Amino acid sequence: MNQAEIETALKTAFFECEKAFCPLNDRQKEIILQTLLAPFSRPCDLLENPLDQLTSEQRQALLTFIQSQQEQNLSWKITLLNDWLNNQDSGAVQFIRDEYGMVWINQIQPVHLEKFLAQERQKRLQIGDRLEVCNGLWEWVQEEGPCFPEWFPCVVVGLSQVDDGESTYTSCVVRFETGTEFEIQGVYEWNQSYWRFAPSVS
Structure with missing residues (x-):
């Protein structure tokens, strides 16, 4: 606009x-x-990226939120502004409003996001990687609703390239702590926002 x-x-x-x-x-x-x-x-200062001010966990939460909003054809900035105006909690990204404010949010331009989204796209999974996956993979979730997003730890136990004749995509099999396995189809292509690397344990 x-x-x-x-x-x-x-x-x-x-x-x-x-x-x-x-x-x-x-x-x-x-x-x-x-x-x-x-x-x-x-003028937009493209040399200074506001996202550099975030911790890696905060940045990942924001990128996941943005990707989720984009998949729903929603503006992530407007969603946060609506939350602010209606005094609603913004879930995993509430820290942005509490610690940084709307002026900081508005400094973020597509080129700033692209830097980190490109890095995310370049990360390739390997067997043994520890992930967290969102229940949005298997059920309808909403930030404000009866079924909200939850993240579950798991380990990558299988990776494969699938060619269905029309397109090629990557499937990933993960194993949860309960021993249950789950296949994530299009892990890079269309389900990227439903998984993230687990925080490293120090």
Whole structure:
């Protein structure tokens, strides 16, 4: 969206809030406008990546959240802004709002994300790797709902390339601590956001 489209969308949203008898005060409107229009008022410093300020665990949580939002065709920034405006908890990425704020979030540009998403795509699994997988692989999950995302530790016990005649993808078999095994099809291709490397044990 360009600056004019954002301003128009915000003015419409402010009007809808008033119609619903939930008007924002002038300070709230100002904060929202400043936050969302900040990239248009200053040059983007591409040399400084705001994501470098995060710990590796925080960065992984944010990247997982962003990928999940993208798969649902949602804007991750707008989701966080809605949480903030509605005073709702943002789950695994609540720390961003608590520690960094909306101005910091708005500094993040696609090129900043791409640096780390490209690194994620380059990581290749090996048998024996310790992972955490999300229950979103086998059931419908939502941040706010009866079934929310949970992460389960497991170990990679099998990897294979699959060619179904139309496409080629990688399948990964993991074993949970209970001994149960589960196959993740398209582990790099379409299910990347449902697994992550387990934090290293020190």
